Amino acid sequence: MNLFLDAIGEGVQALASGGVDVWEVVATSLRVSGAAVAVALVLGVPAGLYLGMRRGAARNVFLVLANAGMGLPPVVVGLVVAMLLSRRGPLGSLGLLYTRPAMVIAQAVIAMPVVAAVTATAVASVPVELRLQARSLGASRWHEAVLVLKEARMGVVAAVAAGFGAVISEVGAVMMVGGNLEGSTRVMTTAIVQYTRMGRYGPALALSAVLLALVVAVNAVLARVQRSAERFERS
Amino acid sequence: MSAVLEAQGIRKSYRRREVLAVDRLALEAGRTVALLGPSGAGKSTLLAVLGLLERPDAGRIVFDGREVSAGDRKARLQIAAAFQRPWLFKGTVGENVGYGLALRGLPTADWRCRVAEALERVGLGGWEDRSALALSGGEAQRVALARALAVRPRVLLLDEPLASLDPVVKLRLAQDFARLLHEDGMTVLWVTHDHDEAALVADDVAVMREGRIVASGPADDVFLVPGDPWAAGFLGLEAPVAGVVAEVEEGVARIVCEGVDLFAVAPVEPGARVRLGVRPEDVVLFEAGANVPASSARNRLACVVRELEPAGVTFRAILECAGVRIAARVSRAAARELRLAPGAEVLAVFKATAVRVAEEPSSHEGASG
Incomplete structure (x- = not known):
């Protein structure tokens, strides 16, 4: 038990004093994963909207791909992005490997199918009659899509949370394309791996606590949004 | 138009x-x-x-x-x-x-x-x-x-x-x-x-x-x-009755249908071929041979009940008089009182204003099924 007690003590001290670069690592994590989710949203929500609203063979194929993409192993994404960005790779001239933008790209690739698939499910649950009703009041295709997105907004919030959850706790891809460079590409998960290897359980435990707290906080916000919106939900 | x-x-x-x-x-x-x-x-x-x-x-x-x-x-x-x-x-x-x-x-x-x-x-x-x-x-x-x-x-x-x-x-x-x-x-x-x-x-x-x-x-x-x-x-009606207008007096037409004369208030000319209908709820039933006082109800048909079917809280009686079939809506109490049953004889009474008349188109008769 002494091991745990000592580690917790060290961890609390690390968080309180700021002596170790704990908060900097947390900030990097939030920046990288936040940017990745933003990119995933921009691409994934329209894709999900298309998949949820359309009927047909092409849509079914894309839906299978999006669902399969939810289980995309981060290390595979990391490998492919690393190869693309490597000096000999097709995008090597950009010099992005082992930078934050590379991490954002990899995490966006991981989050995109999650955002698209969750959005598609929410959008598909909006009754087609509701769209017909909107059209009968003069809605164009564009108005119809906006309405459907509004109706499915809880699903979009869930998509954001799911996407963020998938990337903030992901370690394989960021390690491979970011390189865990101290002060620039070190994020919570890679730092935890690093400290653990070094036997410095205190800072590792402190970062783990922050990571857990973040995941809980994201879900708490989600629950709050859902509760406050329930008044206007279909039963 | x-x-x-x-x-x-x-x-x-x-x-x-x-x-x-x-x-x-x-x-x-x-x-x-x-x-x-x-x-x-x-x-x-x-x-x-x-x-x-x-x-x-x-x-x-x-x-x-x-x-x-x-x-x-x-x-x-x-x-x-x-x-x-x-x-x-x-x-x-x-x-x-x-x-x-x-x-x-x-x-x-x-x-x-x-x-x-x-x-x-x-x-x-x-x-x-x-x-x-x-x-x-x-x-x-x-x-x-x-x-x-x-x-x-x-x-x-x-x-x-x-x-x-x-x-x-x-x-x-x-x-x-x-x-x-x-x-x-x-x-x-x-x-x-x-x-x-x-x-x-x-x-x-x-x-x-x-x-x-x-x-x-x-x-x-x-x-x-x-x-x-x-x-x-x-629509819950019997098929319309076909007839020919025999005469029109003060707006009331006497229409000969399948051996029965019916009176209707309608803007028709003598000789016109017409279709007639009566809403079941406009038909009042009495015992056969009852002495119904004179009133504006010009149509009095001695009918035989052919069918009696429950229709929610009322009964629907299908009546036949010579070749004319009409339906009447009867309350449960009235059906009991009149001892309505298939084969029973009743007197059906309805106003000339309750008879709806539509003129048959003169051409293409019998053209469609």
Whole structure:
């Protein structure tokens, strides 16, 4: 038990004093994963909207791909992005490997199918009659899509949370394309791996606590949004 | 001709099965057409085609004398619809009622004004800020109507708007809606499978069966003397009686039908071939040979009861007199008192004004089945 007690003590001290670069690592994590989710949203929500609203063979194929993409192993994404960005790779001239933008790209690739698939499910649950009703009041295709997105907004919030959850706790891809460079590409998960290897359980435990707290906080916000919106939900 | 919206030669098939074959349906300005028919007759599909929500395989939709299609948003903006379920959007009642107005880019001040006015019209004044999804069925349907009325459409399409409501709310809403649409002089297509609802709201009636319109015309004519035997059965009538006008005296025509003389108040000429019908609820039954005092009820037929079937809280008796068959609606108490049963003899009495007369078209007789 002494091991745990000592580690917790060290961890609390690390968080309180700021002596170790704990908060900097947390900030990097939030920046990288936040940017990745933003990119995933921009691409994934329209894709999900298309998949949820359309009927047909092409849509079914894309839906299978999006669902399969939810289980995309981060290390595979990391490998492919690393190869693309490597000096000999097709995008090597950009010099992005082992930078934050590379991490954002990899995490966006991981989050995109999650955002698209969750959005598609929410959008598909909006009754087609509701769209017909909107059209009968003069809605164009564009108005119809906006309405459907509004109706499915809880699903979009869930998509954001799911996407963020998938990337903030992901370690394989960021390690491979970011390189865990101290002060620039070190994020919570890679730092935890690093400290653990070094036997410095205190800072590792402190970062783990922050990571857990973040995941809980994201879900708490989600629950709050859902509760406050329930008044206007279909039963 | 003052048809605002007209369907011509509409054909539509789903998976090679023809669901619509309508030669003509016209909505005249300021009138309400009830489109009646059983489930699956194609009523809702016809409504969707007329509302430019679905494209027909063939045929034309003419709006204000101009051919239009589903892609014609300008025409679509002048038509509004409400469906069996109210399909309210998430948000407040006010946002729902204002949805169509927002699509039309109305300034906020006008928008608020029109929303308030529309809610006032349907009896929900001041309900703007309530949640649209916490309403009762009747309230939600009122909001749906307000939402359609708010855009001040030229044509309003209502697809079974009251079908999912309980009978008490339904009757009140039917009365309210009919009064409102009448006051507004709105051109309306009201789809329903309920005759009583149709009778309450409609100026004109069209009866659909298997994608076709089998009877249409002014409500009184269709409800009393539908030209089509199936439509008669669907409307709870016996098939119309055919006859020839023998003489007309002071507006009362004596019409000879299958060996029986019937009297009717109708603008017909002697010699005209006509079709007659009597609503079952206009026929009063007495014991055979009863001494019924003289009254305005000119028609007194000694009949034999052929069938007696329960119809909700009343009985429906099918009576025969020589070659004429009519139906009568009888209360349970009256049926007991008269000892009604198949084979029993009764005296059927009804007024000359209760007999509805339609002239047979003089040409093409016997041309169709």
